[in-house]
Amino acid sequence: MPKNTATHLGNCIRTARQACSLTQQELADQCHVAIKTVQKIENGTMNPSFDILWPIVRRLGISGDALFYPELSDEELDIKHLIGKFRSCRPQERKFMLNTVDCMSEQFLAGHDMSKTEKPE
Numbered sequence: 001m002p003k004n005t006a007t008h009l010g011n012c013i014r015t016a017r018q019a020c021s022l023t024q025q026e027l028a029d030q031c032h033v034a035i036k037t038v039q040k041i042e043n044g045t046m047n048p049s050f051d052i053l054w055p056i057v058r059r060l061g062i063s064g065d066a067l068f069y070p071e072l073s074d075e076e077l078d079i080k081h082l083i084g085k086f087r088s089c090r091p092q093e094r095k096f097m098l099n100t101v102d103c104m105s106e107q108f109l110a111g112h113d114m115s116k117t118e119k120p121e
Contacts, residue, residue, distance in 0.1 A: 007044035008070055014042040016060035016081075031055040061085035
C-alpha cells in the first residue's frame with residue numbers, strides 16, 4: 001500500500017473513530033483487534049487485511065467510497081457517511097433511524113421560507 005494511501009486510510013479511520021467518541025482501545029475491543037493494530041492503521045504504518053479492516057469500517061459506518069474515492073465532495077461524503085451508519089444498524093434500529101431523520105427533516109422543512117430557497121432547474 002503506498003504511503004499516501006495508508007495515510008488516507010488512517011485519517012479516515014481516526015476521524016470516524018473520533019466522531020463516534022471512541023478511544024482506540026474501545027474501537028479495538030469492539031472489533032476484536034489489538035489496540036496496536038488500530039494505532040498502526042491510524043498512523044498509516046499498517047496495510048490491514050480485509051479481515052481486520054472490515055469490522056472496523058462496519059463499526060464506524062465508513063463508506064467504501066470515502067476510503068477509495070478521496071476526491072468526493074464534502075456533501076457526498078456526508079451522504080455516504082449517513083448511509084454507512086444506516087447499514088451498520090440492525091433492521092429495527094434502521095426503522096427507528098429512518099423515522100427520526102424523517103421527523104427531523106420535516107421540522108427543518110417546516111421552518112424554511114420556500115419563496116427564498118433555490119428552485120430546482
